[in-house]
Amino acid sequence: MANINDIARRAGVSVSTVSRVLNHHPYVSQLKKAAVQRVIDELDYVPNRSAVDLIRKETRSFGVIMPYNNNQAFDQLLHGILNRSVERDYTVMVLPTKYNTEKELSYLNKLKNKQLDGIIITSRANSWDAIIPFTKYGAIVACEYTEHPEIGCAYMDRYGSYLETFQILKDKGHSHVAFTTARGEESNSTQLTIKAYQQIFGNFPPEYHIKDCYSIADGVRAAQQLLQSELNPTAIYANGDEVATGIYKYARSIGIGVPEDLAIIGQENQPVGIGLELSTVDHQLVKVGELAFDLTIEKSKEKVEIPYRIILRQSI
Amino acid sequence: MANINDIARRAGVSVSTVSRVLNHHPYVSQLKKAAVQRVIDELDYVPNRSAVDLIRKETRSFGVIMPYNNNQAFDQLLHGILNRSVERDYTVMVLPTKYNTEKELSYLNKLKNKQLDGIIITSRANSWDAIIPFTKYGAIVACEYTEHPEIGCAYMDRYGSYLETFQILKDKGHSHVAFTTARGEESNSTQLTIKAYQQIFGNFPPEYHIKDCYSIADGVRAAQQLLQSELNPTAIYANGDEVATGIYKYARSIGIGVPEDLAIIGQENQPVGIGLELSTVDHQLVKVGELAFDLTIEKSKEKVEIPYRIILRQSI
DNA sequence: TTGAAAGCGCTAACAG
DNA sequence: CTGTTAGCGCTTTCAA
Numbered sequence: 001m002a003n004i005n006d007i008a009r010r011a012g013v014s015v016s017t018v019s020r021v022l023n024h025h026p027y028v029s030q031l032k033k034a035a036v037q038r039v040i041d042e043l044d045y046v047p048n049r050s051a052v053d054l055i056r057k058e059t060r061s062f063g064v065i066m067p068y069n070n071n072q073a074f075d076q077l078l079h080g081i082l083n084r085s086v087e088r089d090y091t092v093m094v095l096p097t098k099y100n101t102e103k104e105l106s107y108l109n110k111l112k113n114k115q116l117d118g119i120i121i122t123s124r125a126n127s128w129d130a131i132i133p134f135t136k137y138g139a140i141v142a143c144e145y146t147e148h149p150e151i152g153c154a155y156m157d158r159y160g161s162y163l164e165t166f167q168i169l170k171d172k173g174h175s176h177v178a179f180t181t182a183r184g185e186e187s188n189s190t191q192l193t194i195k196a197y198q199q200i201f202g203n204f205p206p207e208y209h210i211k212d213c214y215s216i217a218d219g220v221r222a223a224q225q226l227l228q229s230e231l232n233p234t235a236i237y238a239n240g241d242e243v244a245t246g247i248y249k250y251a252r253s254i255g256i257g258v259p260e261d262l263a264i265i266g267q268e269n270q271p272v273g274i275g276l277e278l279s280t281v282d283h284q285l286v287k288v289g290e291l292a293f294d295l296t297i298e299k300s301k302e303k304v305e306i307p308y309r310i311i312l313r314q315s316i
Numbered sequence: 317m318a319n320i321n322d323i324a325r326r327a328g329v330s331v332s333t334v335s336r337v338l339n340h341h342p343y344v345s346q347l348k349k350a351a352v353q354r355v356i357d358e359l360d361y362v363p364n365r366s367a368v369d370l371i372r373k374e375t376r377s378f379g380v381i382m383p384y385n386n387n388q389a390f391d392q393l394l395h396g397i398l399n400r401s402v403e404r405d406y407t408v409m410v411l412p413t414k415y416n417t418e419k420e421l422s423y424l425n426k427l428k429n430k431q432l433d434g435i436i437i438t439s440r441a442n443s444w445d446a447i448i449p450f451t452k453y454g455a456i457v458a459c460e461y462t463e464h465p466e467i468g469c470a471y472m473d474r475y476g477s478y479l480e481t482f483q484i485l486k487d488k489g490h491s492h493v494a495f496t497t498a499r500g501e502e503s504n505s506t507q508l509t510i511k512a513y514q515q516i517f518g519n520f521p522p523e524y525h526i527k528d529c530y531s532i533a534d535g536v537r538a539a540q541q542l543l544q545s546e547l548n549p550t551a552i553y554a555n556g557d558e559v560a561t562g563i564y565k566y567a568r569s570i571g572i573g574v575p576e577d578l579a580i581i582g583q584e585n586q587p588v589g590i591g592l593e594l595s596t597v598d599h600q601l602v603k604v605g606e607l608a609f610d611l612t613i614e615k616s617k618e619k620v621e622i623p624y625r626i627i628l629r630q631s632i
Numbered sequence: 633t634t635g636a637a638a639g640c641g642c643t644a645a646c647a648g
Numbered sequence: 649c650t651g652t653t654a655g656c657g658c659t660t661t662c663a664a
Contacts, residue, residue: 001428001453004657004659015657016636016659020633022659027633029634032633046428047657048370048658050370050656051366054640054658054659055639056658069391070395075386075391079386082410091409094394094409110365113363113365114365114641115365137317215587216590245587249591271587272590272591274561275591319641320642331642331652333650343650348649370642370658371644373656430657
């Protein structure tokens, strides 16, 4: 592979001149510029990216911390991020953690070792206190709200949407309302769900909260636990449309009508919810992702809230 | 930020010794090793990745060319790739093309400029002839079959699965069978679909082939075109479960029974298909992704076929 | 407008 | 076992 010296030699100029034409600097004579360009084309030369990054001290690439991909919510966020990255000619690295704190820290280290200019956190395993020291090495923006002034935030109004959803349920006459979440109280969304729930309905029996829900199968399991007990919830707020689907299918399989006997509402407006006419709250995650990227590239520490939309269909 | 010279100086050793402990080389006295490690910890030092990549001439990172993410098929492939990349401590860059040939070539260039050690192509816009020259600079593996000996392939047996699916439809007595595809004949999958179709049913009116189908909405559009004409297909093979869902919903909305009046079968075993009990052919794309990664890391040019599974549910 | 030269931060002969 | 030194391939003063 040819390098900049080869180009310089064959074009009969110095490496600085080659560098200048490479970077479109002014003050290069047309003559030399043409000569250099000819050799570049001839040798099909492109500058070594590591060398450029090393001296420029930036890589024009961002990392995206997510527990895993192939999940509607995270893929929507990633999609938004990719939209913008293409426009701005940045490159994005996917950093899957499975909520492993060590792994997550090792990814944050890529800021320190100058492999990444910035990191977008879609969901995290570590505490902010563990994360914030890394802001010294590059922009860190989160897809959730946090007070910390070091962290830019592009977030959906989770608390507001939960409040409104529970209120709708209450207004429809439901008082026995159960809900599902992905993780336990270590998760921000779970905390907000519980807080909003209590705000509207007051305390609840712990059996009304089903954790570890990610997939259709988890929804089935949740429904089994909820519907076979004497808890008799009349409504369930699922943490995603796939989970809602599992609940719906199980309910129907044992002859429970939706929404007559059981109201179901999911989240994120996924295809499966559209297919089954499930009501849902759309947190517009693609937009959140796009904004998160914008904040990162601007090294902004702003807190920007994206509005949610509640979509009422047949299941409530 | 401290660099290797700072560490060497403060530890009272040479940079080579620091480099040795960094890279776990043998033949470093316990004493010096400890001294170096102490300073490293003290200064919270990590080696600059660009410098290391520059001299090592490798980055331990792969790129994944895909038209876009947030699509069940590509996200499954990516998921498989990420699974393995975490295990092997590689990093992956997502390279979304929207099937733009220029963009795709610019990504392939990242092999040449040493930004990437290898690239996995999940779907492509360029011809192989345009792509193959880049194999000189790094491993390129595809998630589709190609004869070219320079390209490793981890692929699903598309042709076989299409053949079997059409045969099943034929065996069930269908002779008026329509189908949808994402792209036109520039796409490998589309070509194989048509070839398999003709193999089983012979030629077909061009109206039986609906293109540009990606989403539920596209499925609705396809169904409108197909069901309102006098073509009267009795079965439709959709190129994905979301498209199948759109077809299903539209059919139901105009009083057409599934499967009595219309058989529908989709692809990729997506959640929405599970929810609606749609039959599907699962190409096991997560496995394909995992294998593609393995081939890339081994710089293998093997052709490995992953078996498909036809999942019969209620729609056929 | 141009080139020489000094790095960027690291690895790996090579010599001791 | 350890240090010296020569790069890796590029950008950017600085002086001309």
